[in-house]
Amino acid sequence: MVCLVFVYVQNVAQDTHYWTYRYGTKAVLMGGAAVGGLEDNTSVIYNPALLSRVKSTSISINSNAYQVVNITAKNGAGPGLDVVSSQFSAVPITVSGLIPKNKTSRFTFGYALIVPAEFTFKATAREYKNTNIVADAESAGDEAYVGQFSINTRLSENQGAFAMGYKLSEKFSVGLTTQFIYRSHNYTKNELCRMILNNAAATLVTTTESQSIEYTNLRFVPKLGLAFAGGNWSVGAALTFPSLNMGGSGTISRDISANNLLVSVQPNPNNPPAQSRTNNFSNMAVNAREAGLATIIQTPVSVSAGFTYLKDKWLVAASAEWFGSVGLYNIMNPPDNTFKRPANLQADGQKFLQVNASNKSVFNWAIGIEKTMSNRVSVSAGFRTNRSYFDRTFEERVVARGKRTLNDNALNLDISSWDIYHMVFGFTLNQERRDLSLGLTYSWADDGAIRQFANFDQPTESTFLLGQKQTTPARYYSFGVVLGYTLRVRSQN
Numbered sequence: 001m002v003c004l005v006f007v008y009v010q011n012v013a014q015d016t017h018y019w020t021y022r023y024g025t026k027a028v029l030m031g032g033a034a035v036g037g038l039e040d041n042t043s044v045i046y047n048p049a050l051l052s053r054v055k056s057t058s059i060s061i062n063s064n065a066y067q068v069v070n071i072t073a074k075n076g077a078g079p080g081l082d083v084v085s086s087q088f089s090a091v092p093i094t095v096s097g098l099i100p101k102n103k104t105s106r107f108t109f110g111y112a113l114i115v116p117a118e119f120t121f122k123a124t125a126r127e128y129k130n131t132n133i134v135a136d137a138e139s140a141g142d143e144a145y146v147g148q149f150s151i152n153t154r155l156s157e158n159q160g161a162f163a164m165g166y167k168l169s170e171k172f173s174v175g176l177t178t179q180f181i182y183r184s185h186n187y188t189k190n191e192l193c194r195m196i197l198n199n200a201a202a203t204l205v206t207t208t209e210s211q212s213i214e215y216t217n218l219r220f221v222p223k224l225g226l227a228f229a230g231g232n233w234s235v236g237a238a239l240t241f242p243s244l245n246m247g248g249s250g251t252i253s254r255d256i257s258a259n260n261l262l263v264s265v266q267p268n269p270n271n272p273p274a275q276s277r278t279n280n281f282s283n284m285a286v287n288a289r290e291a292g293l294a295t296i297i298q299t300p301v302s303v304s305a306g307f308t309y310l311k312d313k314w315l316v317a318a319s320a321e322w323f324g325s326v327g328l329y330n331i332m333n334p335p336d337n338t339f340k341r342p343a344n345l346q347a348d349g350q351k352f353l354q355v356n357a358s359n360k361s362v363f364n365w366a367i368g369i370e371k372t373m374s375n376r377v378s379v380s381a382g383f384r385t386n387r388s389y390f391d392r393t394f395e396e397r398v399v400a401r402g403k404r405t406l407n408d409n410a411l412n413l414d415i416s417s418w419d420i421y422h423m424v425f426g427f428t429l430n431q432e433r434r435d436l437s438l439g440l441t442y443s444w445a446d447d448g449a450i451r452q453f454a455n456f457d458q459p460t461e462s463t464f465l466l467g468q469k470q471t472t473p474a475r476y477y478s479f480g481v482v483l484g485y486t487l488r489v490r491s492q493n
Contacts (some may be wrong), residue, residue, distance in 0.1 A: 015119040015155050016416050018302075018323055019364050019386040023094050023114050025060050025437045025484030029426045030368025031382020033317040035306030037227060037234035041096040041486075044112040044163040046319075047238045047304070048175025049225035051098070051108040051165030059097040060486040073450050074473045078457040081125060108165040116181065117157040121415055124150040127456040134262070134461070138277075139197040146194050147456035147466065153187040153413065165225075175225040180218065181243070183297055187213040187413050191454060193465035203277075205260045207464040211411060213355060215250025215332065217295045219243040237305040242324075248295035250332050252353045254411075257285040262461045280342040288353050290334040297331065300324035300359060313372040319365065326359040328393055330410070354410035358391040379427045380439070390417035418445040418474050426482055437484030445476035 022032030024042030034046040041060045043050035096112035130142040163177040189211045197203040221243045227236040263281045276282065306319030338349030368382035426439020455467035 015117065015121075015153075016359075016388045016390040016414050017386050017420060018321075018362070018389065019366075019384060019422075020420070021094075021114075021116065022366075022384070023112065024096060025428070025435060025486050026370075026380075028482055028484060029380035029382060029424055029428065029437055029439050030315075030317055030370060031366040031384040031422065031424055033306060033308075033319040033366040033368040033382060033384070035238060035304045035319040035321070036236045036308045036317055037229065037306075038308065038317060041098055041110060042094075042112055042114075043165070043175075043225075044096055044110040044161050044177055045114065045179075047225040047227060047236045047306075048110075048163035048165050048177040048223065049173045049227035049238075050236060051110050051163060051175055052106070052167040052173040053227070053229060053234075054098060054108065054110075059095070060484065073453070074475075078127065078452070078455045078467060081127065081456070106167040108167075110163045110165070112159075112161045112163075114159050114161070115157065116159050117155055117183075119155040119416075120153070122152045123453060124148070125454065131459070133195055133459055133465075134197060139199055141198050143195045143197060145456075145459060145465075147192070147454065147459065149189070149191045149454040151189045151453055153185070153415065155183070155185045155413075157181055157183045171228055171230050173227045175227075177223040177225070179221040179223065180246075181221060183217045183219070183248075185213070185215055185413065187211070191466070193456075193459065195459075195465060203260050205262075205461070205465070207256075207258045207261065207466075209256045209464075210254065212253045213250065213411065213413065215248060215293075215295045215355075217248030217297045217331075218246040219297055219299070220246055221299065232309055232311050233307065234309075235305075235307045237303070240302040240304070242301050243297065243299040245296050245298075248297075250293045250295045250355075251289070251291040252293065252332060252334060252355065252411075253289035254353055255285075255287045258464065259283050261464075281345065284345055285341045286338060286345065286347050286352065288334070288338040288349070290332075290337065290353055293332040293334055295331055296329065298326045298329055298357070298359075300326050300361075315370040315372075316368075317370075318367045320363065321365075322363050323359070323361060323389065325361040325391075326357075328356060328358040328391075331355040331357050351410045356410045356412045357414070358393055359389040360391045362387040362389050376430050377427060378430065379425075381425045382423070384422050386420040386422060386443075388417050388419055390414055392417075415450070416476075417450055418476055420445045420476065424482060428484075433487065435484070435486040437482065437486075439482035439484075441478075441480040441482055443476075443478045443480070445474070450474040 022028045023045050024040040026038050026040045027034035037050050039054050094114040099109040126148040128146045131145050132142045159181045161177050161179045165175040167173045191209045194206045223240045225238040261282050262275050262277045300323050302323045304321035308317040332355050334353040336349035338352050364385045366384035370378055370380040372378045422443045424439050424441045428435050428437040452469045452472055455469045457467040459465045
């Protein structure tokens with residue numbers, strides 16, 4: 001008998017993407033192609049040098065209200081056990097604005113409050129079946145087996161930015177943005193596997209693993225910008241520096257246990273294996289918890305550039321950004337205070353609580369167009385890539401271990417690993433002192449891949465009653481609504 005119960009999955013945004021959200025009413029409707037100059041308040045984020053070209057002091061509010069998000073992880077918990085998500089979700093509002101200035105001043109100051117990342121993922125799955133795991137000499141026929149896992153992760157970042165633009169001449173300007181990013185992450189994962197032997201004692205064999213990680217971090221990220229405007233053209237470039245950590249703390253706890261597990265008692269790998277279910281290592285436990293740990297979050301250097309071209313009521317813009325890589329590092333480095341039984345159990349106590357992170361290098365680009373239909377109405381469309389910086393270094397190291405006798409690898413909290421593509425179409429209604437924007441978005445990922453959350457196929461005792469996790473296809477798409485509002489306080493002219 002096989003029984004699968006899939007309970008719940010929820011997902012909002014992504015946790016390994018830099019360009020999930022775009023900011024600013026005009027920039028959003030043009031795919032975020034704003035580095036070259038769209039005269040939008042959110043030049044604070046894209047390129048601070050452009051602030052000197054914004055013609056009015058204003059406040060902009062925009063939000064992306066994603067209506068439908070769907071993720072399908074094919075065989076996400078083993079063959080035939082798909083993990084599917086389909087739900088409504090919402091994205092927080094972002095606010096940006098300029099500070100009123102003296103008309104003769106060459107300086108322009110702006111601010112922005114945005115949400116660079118907001119990611120939630122919840123999933124549970126269970127499989128109950130009769131399958132042959134143990135040799136018939138010990139347990140004749142199929143054993144009753146149950147495997148279950150649950151995962152719950154929520155990542156949130158909030159960013160405050162203050163920028164200064166300086167007009168060097170009628171054509172050239174420079175700028176500096178100071179960005180402070182507060183990150184919080186809560187992650188829990190649990191795995192449980194059990195089987196009953198077909199012997200006189202009906203021996204129960206159990207393995208469990210639980211993980212709980214929560215941390216906060218504050219980092220500082222400066223950005224320099226340069227812009228040039230001449231005739232119908234405007235070009236710009238920006239350099240974002242690697243992040244500087246300002247502080248944070250976290251707590252990690254982890255527990256692994258096994259009971260009545262068949263293990264090898266042969267210390268010499270060159271000799272034939274000798275297995276036993278009654279030695280000290282058949283009942284094992286590893287446990288650790290550390291609180292108040294210092295945290296580190298590293299984000300890479302990035303270089304962006306773009307242009308805009310305006311003629312005959314048509315505006316065309318394009319931008320691109322390259323993000324460098326971040327080598328493998330530890331978000332937290334706990335001491336080795338691990339409880340182990342038996343005491344001579346081979347488990348790396350320091351790695352047991354380490355939380356790894358790394359980012360591969362990615363390149364994103366965006367293009368957008370806007371057509372002015374009348375003095376009051378304009379229509380826009382945009383497209384952008386959003387490549388994942390998910391680094392498979394961690395996965396490859398785990399796979400290289402081969403069969404696991406004890407999962408004492410360092411932890412990795414990343415989930416999404418697919419590249420996403422975004423399209424947007426909308427219009428803006430212009431009034432004397434305010435603009436109202438409305439748009440529709442569609443996002444998709446094609447031929448993505450994701451690590452299995454668990455694998456209940458072909459469980460073995462040498463792998464803690466689990467099958468070996470594989471990479472499996474993942475499909476993602478979402479439909480959404482974009483809303484934007486801009487209030488102009490007064491003209492700068």
